Amino acid sequence: MAMVVEAKYADGTGVVNALRMVPAEWRELQRAYRIGDLVMPCCPSPAIPKVSANGHPFFAHASGACSSSKESQWHLTAKILVRSELENLGCRASIEEPGSGVAGRWQADVLAERGKVNLAVEIQRSYQSLRDYCDRQQRYSAAGVQALWLLRDDRYRTLINSMGKERLRTEFGGKFPPSGHFNPCLPGIPVARLELEPEPMISGAGFFSARVPQLLDAALNGRFMWVDGLWCIDNLDAMRMAAQQSRDRAAARQRDKPSCG
Ligand SMILES: [Zn+2]
Known part of the structure; x- marks a missing residue:
């Protein structure tokens, strides 16, 4: 659950x-x-x-x-989690927010606004083709909205597979590079895997992993970056966040100490 x-x-x-x-x-x-x-x-x-x-x-x-249903339960739980974390990061955020731009209409699972940044988080639970991801991504960028895709494991694997094939076809002429390995992500689709159990966690290709607020903060600050076929947070940010979390945990422990100690 x-x-x-x-x-x-x-x-x-x-x-x-x-x-x-x-x-x-x-x-x-x-x-x-x-x-x-x-x-x-x-x-x-x-x-x-x-x-x-x-x-x-x-x-x-x-x-x-x-x-x-289990599916809609997962989807709603994820949307509420992402909206709450974005609000904690100082955003105005809402669920199922409709909007439109020159390239068409959308309804974002979570839409957040902070200063000049507009961020749409799509928590995709049903299958859609790579073309659909690209089209929807295009609709957001045409309206000046950043998009971030958070996918359940099965959807993530399917998309990674399609993106890898696309890179192989368009960038490597259909042939594996001599090293026999390349990273699968396309620069146009900022994507990570979201798991809710046993606790909320973000991960991705290339051993990328992060806490949910860490990823959202990076996305808002333009630090969730595509590097050589992988989506990741720049290391500096990850280290700063880890330090902050450890300070927060220490402060929480201090707060909860019984006063009669
Ligand atoms: Zn219920």
Whole structure:
């Protein structure tokens, strides 16, 4: 079960987002909530605030079962996660946001705006051809919107395979380079693999890996880059983010120390 980070109050007074709460606040929610106070975003099931084996707060279905399909559950969980992380990075962000430009209309899974940057994150769950990826990418760039594709493992593999064939055909004349190896990604399609279980994680060709906020921050800052057939974050940024995360973790540990120590 993918980890859901946001639940709604049943009385319509708003939402609770696990990514905006320090551990002490989450524990207080776990202590104080009553079954039925909170509802899952995917179906009418009551939401139960929990903590994963790795220490991540999330909401689970009270009954253990979701009445929406596994696919749409994954898709919605991913959209809410990406929207929440983009908001945490100072963006105005929304889900299923329609728009248009000179090359046509779109509906972005998540559309974010921060300063002069507009970023569309497409969380593709169903098959589409390389041509479709290119067309949709073109529609965004024609409207001055950056696009980022986050794909589930099966879709990612299919796209990587198509992109590799395209590179082989257009750049290497259909013949493998003498080294016998080349990297598959096309420069026009910024793409990474998104996994939600056991916890949200980004990865990609060439052993690329990142946390979700790290990738989104890089995309907003123009640091998610195509280098020689691979999409990756420049190393400087990754190191800075790792240092920040370790400072954040240290600060969180400090905050949660029992005061009677
Ligand atoms: Zn559900």
